[in-house]
Amino acid sequence: MTPVRLPDAEWQHADGLKSVLAALDDVYGGPRYVGGAVRDTLLGLPVSDVDIATALLPNEVINRLEAAGIKAIPTGIEHGTVTAAVAGKNYEITTLRRDVATDGRRATVAFATDWQEDASRRDFTINALYADPKSGEVFDYFEGLSDLEARRLRFIGDANQRIAEDFLRILRYFRFLARYGGGQIDGDAIQACAAGAHGLTALSRERIAQELTRILGLKDPVASVELMIDNGIFTPFLPELARDAADKLRHLVEREAQFAQPVSLTARFLALLTRGIVAADKVAARLKLSNKMREGFAQRLRAGVPIPFNVRAIAYRADIDAARDAVMLYAVDVQVPECLARLEQWDIPTLSIKGGELIVMGLPAGPVVAKTLQAIETSWVAEDFPDAARQRELAVQAVKAVLSGLD
Structure with a gap:
């Protein structure tokens, strides 16, 4: 040969x-x-x-x-x-x-x-x-x-023995299946992974998080994740897994492809979880995810359901990436294009009015200045970030309202 x-x-x-x-x-x-x-x-x-x-x-x-x-x-x-x-x-x-x-x-x-x-x-x-x-x-x-x-993924020798040597191979199996598979699924390998899933509790949370992150970061991990769910692979380390996790992840991955959006690990993690900041925070703590990822979960969950009118406000309070992920995760299908368009090539602005200007307008120095600035900012965001001239009009109105209340 x-x-x-x-x-x-x-x-x-x-x-x-x-x-x-x-x-x-x-x-x-x-x-x-x-x-x-x-x-x-x-x-x-x-x-x-x-x-x-x-x-x-x-x-x-x-x-x-x-x-x-x-x-x-x-x-x-x-x-x-x-x-x-x-x-x-x-x-x-x-x-x-x-x-x-x-x-x-x-x-x-x-x-x-x-x-x-x-x-x-x-x-x-x-x-x-x-x-x-x-x-x-x-x-x-x-x-x-x-x-x-043949795009066939097989363990060397006995799958149960290979897994018993290192339980991380269970997660590696599904990662390699997502990247290199496509042929016939090895039923014996899947059964061995399911039977050995309890052993994942013996691994460090960091090793599990690393492999899970690699799986979710692949172009299309949906089929592998669905197999993992069906065979109880998540059970030992992710009790917050949503009942419809596979469907939510599939919807997200399809949207990423449809609208040519980059892979967001934060969004893909959230697609797997029951929706709620408490649940997401528990996952972040258990898997020892980065503080950035942990805060990213909270930002996206606090965003609510984006619509074209409020999507820039979401970006202002968090950042562009968080707003874009919220759109991909939670927006109604027909509103996704317009929401994304409103974020495209948009730089988050800064309120130009400062506390000193309010004092010049007659506001007494002290805590009332900060409260008035917050009120002006709220109105400015609600009006979709108008220009400096309108910001000054909002400031004048706010100062007059405060001063009339002080009389």
Whole structure:
């Protein structure tokens, strides 16, 4: 059989990569590219990260890199991973391994020199592809190439065992399914994910949030999320999941495509949840989401239902992104285009009236000035942010009203 060879791609010609590979040359058939760089190049997709596998022990990797004048960073040396930093790029280099013990969260490993043994401990067949940098030959130990061609996602070996080694693989399965799937769904894999979902409680909230964020950030995660819901994957960590979460997410994703809007992780998270600031805040706290995301939830939920008349007011009180997300999530279908148009190329204005001007108009200094400014601002927003001349008219009216009340 004619060997499959890795197509030429721009990333293979990056400055510094050849020097890293030359430094790691050995008698075991390595180094080799592994994982995502091989998979995505075969699919004709762009490659951002290049991982390298080697039979050399981690300390030998460090010594060889440093001897070649390449910065070596022991990023995960206890698990065999060293990062080479050269010419403005990082390359993750990992020694071939075999699992000694696993507990569903992390593994104890021993270093090895057998390529197939290293491949057997990986998660999916399409991630266990290696390529020789010199010849381009692709090494496939578990029929990953045929799975890649069929857009079929399979665990290596027994799915239940792979999941028991690291329960995060459940969420990784649905992420990879959303990105690379499209062929026949592996029923055994889905059953194994459902059976192992309870193990997600053993993982750190940060790891769960990271994977969930990656799933929601994909172009169209709806089918995967629907499978997750149907198989109880969210149950251990997201009790606030809305009953109609799949429908709401589908509606949002369809709107994003229809109106050429960028993916908003904040909006997609909210599409999954029962509507309410308290529920959203609990989710943010449990998953240890960023303060920005947490506040973003509250801004969008406070917005109410946007309509063309109030959408700029929503943006003024929060920001343009929050208003746009509120439109995508909550606006009536027929009003979405006009709401978006009113936000397009609109810069949030600033009220030009200041407290000093109110005092010049006769208002006594003190708390009444701030209250009057708030009243002026409320009227200005209600009138859809008129120009400076109208702002002054509103100020004069407000000052007269206050002074007449003081008489």
